[in-house]
Amino acid sequence: MKNAKTVNYTQIDNQAATIVDEKDVVILNSSQAYDNYDWCREWYDEKPEEGYFVWVKKSCSETINTNVVVSSPSITQNAKNLVVIDEGVETKMQHNFVAKNNDLLANHTGTTKVVVKQGAKIEINHNLAWGNQDTVESSMDLILDKGADVVFSQRCQKVPKVFKLKHTNHLDDNANLDFVTTILADGGNIEMSDFTYLNGKKCKGLSTTRMIARKDTVIDSETQMIAASSGTGHIDCMGLLFGKECSIKAIPELINNDKEASLTHEASVGKISDEILNYLRSRGLTEEESIKLIIDGFLGDEEKITIEGVELAL
Amino acid sequence: MSYLSIKDLSTEIDGKGILNKLNLNIEKGETHVLLGPNASGKSTLLYTLMGFPDYKVKEGSITFDDKDITELEIEDRSKLGIAGVYQNPPAINVKLSKLLEKISDKKVELQGIEGLLDREVNVGFSGGERKLSEVVQVISLDPNFIILDELDAGLDVVNLEKLSNLIKEELSGKTILLITHRGRALKFFEPDYAHVMMDGQIICSSKNWKKIWQTIEEDGYEKCKNCELYTNR
Numbered sequence: 001m002k003n004a005k006t007v008n009y010t011q012i013d014n015q016a017a018t019i020v021d022e023k024d025v026v027i028l029n030s031s032q033a034y035d036n037y038d039w040c041r042e043w044y045d046e047k048p049e050e051g052y053f054v055w056v057k058k059s060c061s062e063t064i065n066t067n068v069v070v071s072s073p074s075i076t077q078n079a080k081n082l083v084v085i086d087e088g089v090e091t092k093m094q095h096n097f098v099a100k101n102n103d104l105l106a107n108h109t110g111t112t113k114v115v116v117k118q119g120a121k122i123e124i125n126h127n128l129a130w131g132n133q134d135t136v137e138s139s140m141d142l143i144l145d146k147g148a149d150v151v152f153s154q155r156c157q158k159v160p161k162v163f164k165l166k167h168t169n170h171l172d173d174n175a176n177l178d179f180v181t182t183i184l185a186d187g188g189n190i191e192m193s194d195f196t197y198l199n200g201k202k203c204k205g206l207s208t209t210r211m212i213a214r215k216d217t218v219i220d221s222e223t224q225m226i227a228a229s230s231g232t233g234h235i236d237c238m239g240l241l242f243g244k245e246c247s248i249k250a251i252p253e254l255i256n257n258d259k260e261a262s263l264t265h266e267a268s269v270g271k272i273s274d275e276i277l278n279y280l281r282s283r284g285l286t287e288e289e290s291i292k293l294i295i296d297g298f299l300g301d302e303e304k305i306t307i308e309g310v311e312l313a314l
Numbered sequence: 315m316s317y318l319s320i321k322d323l324s325t326e327i328d329g330k331g332i333l334n335k336l337n338l339n340i341e342k343g344e345t346h347v348l349l350g351p352n353a354s355g356k357s358t359l360l361y362t363l364m365g366f367p368d369y370k371v372k373e374g375s376i377t378f379d380d381k382d383i384t385e386l387e388i389e390d391r392s393k394l395g396i397a398g399v400y401q402n403p404p405a406i407n408v409k410l411s412k413l414l415e416k417i418s419d420k421k422v423e424l425q426g427i428e429g430l431l432d433r434e435v436n437v438g439f440s441g442g443e444r445k446l447s448e449v450v451q452v453i454s455l456d457p458n459f460i461i462l463d464e465l466d467a468g469l470d471v472v473n474l475e476k477l478s479n480l481i482k483e484e485l486s487g488k489t490i491l492l493i494t495h496r497g498r499a500l501k502f503f504e505p506d507y508a509h510v511m512m513d514g515q516i517i518c519s520s521k522n523w524k525k526i527w528q529t530i531e532e533d534g535y536e537k538c539k540n541c542e543l544y545t546n547r
Contacts, residue, residue, distance in 0.1 A: 238407075273404065274367075274368075275404045276404045276406055278366050278367065278388060279400070279403060279404050279406070280406075280413075281387070281388040281389045281392070282364050282365075282366070282388050282389070282391075282392055282397075282398060283392060283397075283413070283417040283451060283455065284389055284392035284393055284417055284418075284455065285389060285416060285417060286389055287389075289416070293408055293412070293413070293416055294406065294407070294408060296408070296412070297406065297407045297408030297409065297412065297434070298407055
């Protein structure tokens with residue numbers, strides 16, 4: 001893989017982004033991309049005013065970073081993002097969506113399309129940390145061409161007051177998608193829906209959802225795996241409930257339209273079992289330490305969000 | 315007073331009595347084996363000694379290293395150096411390396427453990443892997459008193475010998491209570507004392523573990539009460 005510097009895009013509030021460009025990676029504001037490249041217009045409904053455009057033309061060993069930050073009170077954002085990974089390219093991307101403080105009352109709408117062309121291989125991490133008074137509505141279309149291989153991980157460490165997330169994934173022949181969504185909620189009303197369409201032969205889709213509701217939280221999660229060809233798909237939903245006034249509804253749904261396809265699912269929602277807690281306590285951990293360890297294990301390794309030039313109060 | 319002293323211990327789970335005025339004394343550095351048929355109360359004794367809250371002590375006392383631990387919380391017993399190798403430990407969505415890092419600063423390097431460290435504890439582990447994970451955790455805790463529950467279950471004889479030798483090497487000089495109904499691990503541990511447990515009581519104790527095991531192997535546990543070593547008449 002080619003050696004490249006880290007590439008950055010940082011949008012603060014509604015300001016045009018600060019961009020650090022790189023030779024084989026084109027990063028623009030979406031509006032500029034719409035003007036510059038006719039071909040990309042098919043992916044936008046209309047000329048966007050905000051959002052990022054990332055076009056990776058050659059493999060890049062460093063992580064490509066984009067940041068969308070809310071910094072001022074009562075900001076309304078309407079970001080339309082497009083990511084295009086060219087054929088055979090291998091790369092990593094990290095997208096951060098962050099509110100600097102809890103009480104900014106932001107209203108963020110984000111629409112993202114990620115197009116992964118034939119044989120490309122990409123690891124994408126979305127880190128979300130919103131203020132607890134924000135309203136966020138986000139949708140993402142992930143389009144995997146033949147033989148594309150995507151590991152996508154979305155982690156929401158701080159949920160907004162109202163949170164709507166919709167993901168739609170399309171897999172062509174031999175494409176492979178490992179899609180993980182992790183939500184740690186300390187309050188809020190969350191609606192999540194993930195739809196994975198196994199359109200191509202021998203494609204593979206894995207959709208994993210991890211939800212933790214700690215207090216005053218309602219999570220409504222729907223995950224669908226739809227097979228139209230001879231692929232394999234698996235849905236894995238797990239929810240942990242703590243405290244009072246919390247609920248999680250998890251609906252895994254399998255729709256199989258091809259007898260050669262194989263779809264499976266597993267789902268569980270509940271509290272941490274006493275058996276596990278007592279086991280860990282018998283290894284010398286307190287109940288509190290045991291719970292923290294289980295939550296950390298549930299969420300995976302913690303990633304601290306840092307954005308160059310932006311002081312974040314996370 | 316003995317290092318571990320259990321006196322007239324009666325316990326119940328969900329209102330059902332299991333241990334019934336059980337008495338057991340173990341001196342520091344000794345290895346004891348507790349034999350008994352299924353459902354005789356052996357594992358109940360393990361969980362009661364470990365302090366699991368579902369196992370309610372109704373009567374009697376447990377003293378360890380001159381401290382009454384009858385009412386002590388689980389983690390406090392662990393801090394005193396009591397550790398258990400469980401027969402059926404739960405699956406946990408935490409990597410074994412992370413768990414080891416949290417429970418102890420001691421780094422344990424054992425053959426065969428590398429492949430387990432990056433996996434979630436007991437998730438998809440084979441019987442042998444579960445046992446190895448348990449033993450590694452316990453070794454890392456550097457305990458004073460170890461209870462091994464059915465170590466020989468789910469292990470072939472080669473792996474049982476390997477694991478037994480590992481425990482003896484790594485926990486040399488420690489006090490051990492080996493719980494088993496199969497007795498396959500006996501020859502590897504050569505205990506100082508053997509006890510037979512039935513119906514929640516220890517009905518027989520002897521230094522002659524070979525004789526006790528021979529009786530059980532030949533005639534089964536039911537015949538234990540007719541054995542010349544039977545001490546609880």
